[in-house]
Structure formats: structure tokens, C-alpha cells
Amino acid sequence: MIAHPRDPLALRRASTLVLALIVLWPLLRLSKFHPAALFEAGNLKVAGSFLGHFLPPDASAEFLGLVAKATVETLAIATAGIALAFILAAPLATAMTRNLSVSRIGPGRGYRIRAVTRAGVRVVVLLLRGIPELVWALVFVRVLGLGPAAGVLALAITYGGMLAKVYTEILESSDARPAHALLGSGSPRLSALAYGLLPNAARELVSYTVYRWECAIRASVVMGFVGAGGLGQLMDQAMKMLDGGETATILVTFLLLVLLADALSAGLRKLLD
Template sequence: MNRAATKAMPAPPPRSWSGWLMALALAALVAASFATLPLKWRDFASADAVRSMAEFLGGFAPPELGTNFLLKTANATLETLAMSALGTLLAVAAGLALALPGAGRFGRPARALVRVALNVLRSVPELVWASILMIAAGLGPFAGTMALAVHTAGVLGRLFADALENAAPHPEQSLRANGAAPMAAFFYATLPQTLPQMLSYTLYRWENNIRAAAILGVVGAGGLGQMLKYHLSLFQMEAAATVIVAMLLLVALVDAVSFATRRALTR
């Protein structure tokens, strides 16, 4: 390479130290976490701790396999599945309604207000929402379903709004320039771009809501979680083992269905 060609080459970009500084900050945070938390690794791995855990886990075997109890567990499994599915469906509807103003389609003040509301909805855990809603609705799956819907609406609303903001604006602008109505241009140009991503977000949140629905039963929201709390409180470990196995099978089934659906959407 001659000298003239060397002079024509552009100068290398300036080195950015932001990535290194971020990595050092994260490393310092991890080190500070280990230094400040009272982690008792020696007590956790002691002979007494291992023996106690082995005795506790041994109480779960064998699981309860009585016909009546299996039927009761199956009904609770269906109830947990219905809670998660209905809660996710309601959250999708609310998330879409909030995503439009959250993406800035109704002005900056509306965007800021909706973003704050979405932050509040998803910052409050499902257990807290269930405890609040039980005051109005009482014990049972209704409060749990609404708790999942409220929390998930905050999550999906934020994700949907970000997807809409990141969509390419040119197709919708072209339709608007040719006389299409604003909503028609949105449904024909922007929504088809973001729909696969929104469906992927919805399926992922459904997987999470299966686990959350099982946990919500601990506070009396019905389903497998309520059964698990009841039998553990009475130290009926064999029955609790059956409920835990049902939870694992339900989560595995939903994960497999969600994975297959996402694979089909991305082909």
C-alpha cells in the first residue's frame, strides 16, 4: 500500500471508555453485594443443614395418588391455567389501549402521563395487587385473575409502546400522504410491523403468569397455590408433592406450547 493510499484512509474512531466504565461499575456493584450481604456459605453446606434438608425433602415421597385427590388437583390445575390465560388476555387489551398514548400518538403530555401509570402498574407485585383486590372481591380466583391482569397490563403496555415507537414510520407516513385516515394507516402499516413482536411478548408473559398464578394462590387467590399452602400448613407433604408435580407439568406444557408458537411466528 503506497503512501497516498495510506493518507486517504479515514482516521480510526475515537476510543470510547463508556463500556469499560460500565463493566467496572457492575463489577464493583457485585463485589459490594457479596461484601455487604451476610452470606453464610459454611452454615448452608454444614452436615446438620444437609441432613435437615434431606429429611424435609424425604417427607415429600411418595406423592399422594388417590383418585379423589388427583381429580381435585386437576381441577385446581385448570383453574390456575384459566387464571393465567384470562389475566393475560385482559392485560393484552389494556396494554394495547395504553400503548397508543404511551407511544406518543396523542401528544407528549399524554405520553408522559401514561408512562407514569404503566410504571406504577408494573412496579407493584402481583401479590400486592391480589391482596388489595381481595378486599373488594374476596377470596378466590377472581382477585388473582385481576391482579395478573393489572400487573401484566403495565408490563405489556410498556413493551407495546416501545415496539410502536421503534417501528419504521415511513410506511404509515406514505399512506397518510396519500389520503389514508390516521387509524387506517396505523392498522395497515405500523401494526403489521409490530404484531409478531407483540405476540412474542404476550406469550412470554403468559409463561410468567402461569408461575405467578400458582404463587397467588398462597394469599387465597385459588388454584394450585392455594392447595399448596393448605397442605404445607398442615404438614401433609405427600399431598403437597402432588401439587408441586402438577405445577411443574403445567409450566412445562405452557413453555412447550409457547416455544412452538414463537417458532411458528418467526418462520
């Protein structure tokens, strides 16, 4: 009979699990998380009655036309917001990436100034991504009025900070030797980025950008509740009018939109393989 060797990391994994449970339990208590309440008879009756108001979905030609227009607007908000976020994130990530710093390959003039500059850019990126897009949407709705422009700018600012942070992490985790060789031979930073870092990091960068576009579609719907246009604004109007049929139609459209975004991102990832 063959004796199976004991997992040398079993004790460590068990200890980590126990520690996680010890930390998680008081957090669940503080958040008043009681999932059993969902299955109480009274609560199930209330939930069933509420969900019954959503049936049947509204399929009138007039409302479907409004939904189609709002769907196109939602896609436009998400796409334009991500495009502007990329334009904002690309130079910020280039400035923050230590693999593109000449001081990393040897002493040079102005390395202290460059270090301070990178720290300043990191603070800017922290401020951009630290404020939720919903807050920015509220600000821009007050400034620009109701409409998709507020949603585009809110996504551009918050997602610009997120993209810049993750782009920097991807570039810094890539093999830096080609970039350092180019910098050491006198190449400019953009050349070191294009020929030294991007060939190895391009797939991850594109994959994360597409993922953020999917998130932008979801976020644009949420921002519609504060007047930033798209499906969210249409849903807000339907819920205020207590029209469950219209709300159900918008929810189905939103689910189909998310599935479409997921299929497009999966296809693009296959092209990059």
C-alpha cells in the same frame, strides 16, 4: 507463523468486568449472600430431612381430582388475566407510541396537548406495573373474597402495565417510515398502526405476550397463597397441614404445567417464523 490480531475491545471488556465485580461485591455482602453455608454438614442434614417429608407424592384418586380441578383453575386465571391485560394494554400502548404522533411528521395543532397526554398515560402505566400483582391480589381478596376472581384482576392490572410498556418500546423501535407516510397522507392513527407498524412488529408483540402468559401461570400459583385460587391455594392448604406428599404432587403438577406452557409458546413461535 501467523500472528493473531489483538482484540481492540479487550481492554474495555476487562474494565467492564472489573467494574461489575467491584459493584457486585458490596451488594452481595449487604444481602448476606453466603453460598458456602448451604454445604455445611448440619445444614445439609436439615435440608435432607426436610426434603424426605415430600416422598412419596400423594397419588390418591381423590387428591388427584382436586389437583386436576386446581390446575384448570390456574390455567383459567392466567389466560383470563392476560386477556384482560391485553385489552387494557393495547389502547395505552397506542396512546404512548410516539411513532403514531402526527407531531413527529411536522407541526400540527394540539401537539402540546398530545405530548402532555402521552406523559399522563406513561404515569398511569408506571403505577399499574409498579405495584406487584401479589399486592393487588391481597386487595381484591379483601374486596371480592377468596377465589380466582381476585387473581384475574390482579394479573390484569399489573400485566396490563407491563404489556403496555413493552408494546410501546417494540412499536417505537420498529421502522416508522410506513406509519409516517400514512399519517402524512391523512390516515387515522389506527390505520397507521395496523398497516404501518404492526406488519413489522407483530412477531415480537405476539412472542412477548405469550411469554407473559407463561409468567402469569407462575404468578397465579404464587397468588394462590393469599387466597386467589388455583394450585397455589391448594398448596398453601397442604403446607399448613404439613402434608409433604400432597405438596410434592402439586409441585410435580406445577412443573408439568410450566413445561406445557413452554411447549405451547415454542410451537406458536414456530408458526410465526
